[in-house]
Amino acid sequence: MNNLKGVGVALVTPFNEDLTVDFAALTSLIEYNIENGTNYLVVLGTTAEAATLSKEEKKEVIKHVIKVNSKRLPLVLGIGGNNTLEVKKQIEETDLSDFDAVLSVSPYYNKPNQEGLYQHYKALAETGKQIIIYNVPGRTGQNIEANTTLRLANDFPNLFMIKEACPNINQYFDILRKKPAGFSLVSGDDEYALPVTLAGGDGVISVIGQGYPKEFSTMLQLAFEGKVKEAYEIHNKLVEITRLIFAEGNPCGIKTVLAEKGIIKNYLRLPLVAASEGLQAKIKEEMAKI
Numbered sequence: 392m393n394n395l396k397g398v399g400v401a402l403v404t405p406f407n408e409d410l411t412v413d414f415a416a417l418t419s420l421i422e423y424n425i426e427n428g429t430n431y432l433v434v435l436g437t438t439a440e441a442a443t444l445s446k447e448e449k450k451e452v453i454k455h456v457i458k459v460n461s462k463r464l465p466l467v468l469g470i471g472g473n474n475t476l477e478v479k480k481q482i483e484e485t486d487l488s489d490f491d492a493v494l495s496v497s498p499y500y501n502k503p504n505q506e507g508l509y510q511h512y513k514a515l516a517e518t519g520k521q522i523i524i525y526n527v528p529g530r531t532g533q534n535i536e537a538n539t540t541l542r543l544a545n546d547f548p549n550l551f552m553i554k555e556a557c558p559n560i561n562q563y564f565d566i567l568r569k570k571p572a573g574f575s576l577v578s579g580d581d582e583y584a585l586p587v588t589l590a591g592g593d594g595v596i597s598v599i600g601q602g603y604p605k606e607f608s609t610m611l612q613l614a615f616e617g618k619v620k621e622a623y624e625i626h627n628k629l630v631e632i633t634r635l636i637f638a639e640g641n642p643c644g645i646k647t648v649l650a651e652k653g654i655i656k657n658y659l660r661l662p663l664v665a666a667s668e669g670l671q672a673k674i675k676e677e678m679a680k681i
Contacts, residue, residue: 393551393575394465395491395523397430397594397615398608400601401438403642404452405655412448414455416655421459423654424601428608430594431465432456433494437530438598438642441469443660457489467523467596471496475511482518492521494554494596499531505539516547527556527579537565544574554579554596560586567591581633585626588614598641599633602648603681632677639666647674 402424405416424432434456435441435449444452453468460466468490472478475498482493498511515522524543528534534557543550555563556579563583566576567590577594578587584595588611600607606625613622636644643659643666650657651674657665666674 393573393593395431395467395552395575395577395593397611398428398600398604399431399433399467399577399594399596400424400429400604401433401436401596401598402456402601403646403649403655404439404441404444405649406658406660407656408658410658410660412444412452413656414451417452417455418459419654420601420649421456424604425460425463427604429464429600429604430608431467431491432460433467433469433596434490435469436494436596437469437496437527438645439469440642440660440663443663462489465491467492467494469494469496471525473498473501475514479514479518482515482520482522487520492523492552494523494525496525496527497531497533497535499533502533505536508533508535509539509542512543512550513547516543516550519549522550524550524553525556525579526553529556529558534562537562537569540566541569541571545571548573551575552577552593555587556580563587563592564590582630585610585614585622589619589622598645599629599636599648602636602645602652603629603632606681628681632674632681635670635674635677638673639670644670644674647671648678651675651678 405413407413470481470493497508526535540553552575554577575593577596578584581597581599588594594611610622610625646657647666649655659665
């Protein structure tokens with residue numbers, strides 16, 4: 392039974408001024424999302440700046456999220472990379488007892504062809520763990536085509552979901568139209584969350600959702616109930632802020648929003664830097680309207 396439906400949020404990693412992990416702020420962020428209707432939490436995704444966290448820090452973050460969440464919401468853990476054997480080994484060696492699934496991004500930088508992408512996920516499926524395929528061509532440099540996703544979905548039941556973030560919305564619709572019954576698609580693009588859900592998707596793994604959990608989860612609940620007009624009213628209210636938070640890359644925009652709400656402090660680790668003053672001003676202005 393897939394209980395990863397609605398709004399999953401890709402949690403940021405809050406930092407202190409000295410760039411150590413701010414665990415108190417992480418607690419506040421988790422509580423804020425649980426209280427405001429978020430459906431599940433995604434730990435150590437791209438938004439978490441996971442690439443800049445040490446192994447030890449990753450362990451601490453995982454431990455902290457598990458403890459604070461205290462089994463209230465389902466959890467998903469990001470484990471991805473571009474060395475298939477290493478990713479497979481990591482999935483096998485990680486204690487996943489507190490997690491409903493692993494979110495695994497397709498191999499970046501190497502740019503495998505479609506057969507290579509298929510074989511990569513086939514290897515991960517052999518772990519027997521519940522795995523979410525993650526297609527984000529803007530970051531990986533390679534698109535998992537709809538036919539490859541469908542082939543994986545049909546061949547491996549434990550590859551039960553895709554987080555789809557291809558810029559071409561037709562690809563989402565092709566997968567939704569042809570997918571096997573037990574396979575689920577969620578949007579990896581906040582702006583597509585509503586249309587994709589209305590077309591038969593199971594929601595979104597969201598960045599903006601952790602800043603506006605109440606609005607975002609209400610919007611998708613309305614979508615599941617077929618209340619299209621009401622859902623689009625919320626969507627239209629949030630479109631501008633959603634575009635703004637990605638204007639200079641992720642997660643500098645969402646960290647601006649969360650800092651403005653007093654949940655975290657606005658620090659990022661290099662090579663990422665805080666949003667420019669101009670963008671911060673625009674974000675604050677838009678937040679005041681919402």
